[in-house]
Amino acid sequence: RPDLSARPRPGCGAGACGGVMQLPQGTGVMIHQDGAPRGAAARLARAIDRLGAAAATISGLALLAITLIACFEVASRYLFNRPTIWAWDVNVQLMATMVMLGLAHVHRRDLNVRVDVLTAALPPRAQAVLSLAFGAVLIAVAAVIVWTCWAYFQRSWSRDEHASSLFAPPLWPVKFMFPLGAALLLLQAVVQFLRAAVAVVAPASVAKPEEPRA
Numbered sequence: 001r002p003d004l005s006a007r008p009r010p011g012c013g014a015g016a017c018g019g020v021m022q023l024p025q026g027t028g029v030m031i032h033q034d035g036a037p038r039g040a041a042a043r044l045a046r047a048i049d050r051l052g053a054a055a056a057t058i059s060g061l062a063l064l065a066i067t068l069i070a071c072f073e074v075a076s077r078y079l080f081n082r083p084t085i086w087a088w089d090v091n092v093q094l095m096a097t098m099v100m101l102g103l104a105h106v107h108r109r110d111l112n113v114r115v116d117v118l119t120a121a122l123p124p125r126a127q128a129v130l131s132l133a134f135g136a137v138l139i140a141v142a143a144v145i146v147w148t149c150w151a152y153f154q155r156s157w158s159r160d161e162h163a164s165s166l167f168a169p170p171l172w173p174v175k176f177m178f179p180l181g182a183a184l185l186l187l188q189a190v191v192q193f194l195r196a197a198v199a200v201v202a203p204a205s206v207a208k209p210e211e212p213r214a
Helices: 040-078 087-108 124-159 172-201
Strands: 020-022 030-032
Touching (some): 040 087
Antiparallel strands (some): 020 030
């Protein structure tokens, strides 16, 4: 019996049928023409997107807490002449948390500050090639940061390190934010690298991914 599954259905073009395009054999990647990937890899990518969005939500809450604590400290100091001993230490730790947990989401949304006068004029495939090149560098840098910051955290944990201030909070919780944030950035960098690779192979099939819910 002939293998009908190997024949394109009427109205199907090469590599695409029913609104779905399959990349070259062996890649295991299916891309729908609406720009939404299909398959286990795509589900994992969306999970990483949601993880980064959740971390960004925590980052935003940290910023809110910093603002409220700063207002409380100013009121306590200048209105009641009773400054706190903890506001500075807590805000320093919240600031580090805010920055590190926001990195992955900023990278995914492409909100990095950069000069794109030349790159914005390039065609989509050329931009994707540049994203591949810079993405490879970012993956290497993020991996090094994860490695070094994990050792940084371990030393603080093993010594039960505390800040040299009157409040003297432990430092290992905030130092854990550095390898954690770098690891989230590393995961997101890998996802963005793979998306850029798909854009190089089939730029017309890739649309901007929808915003994940935290």
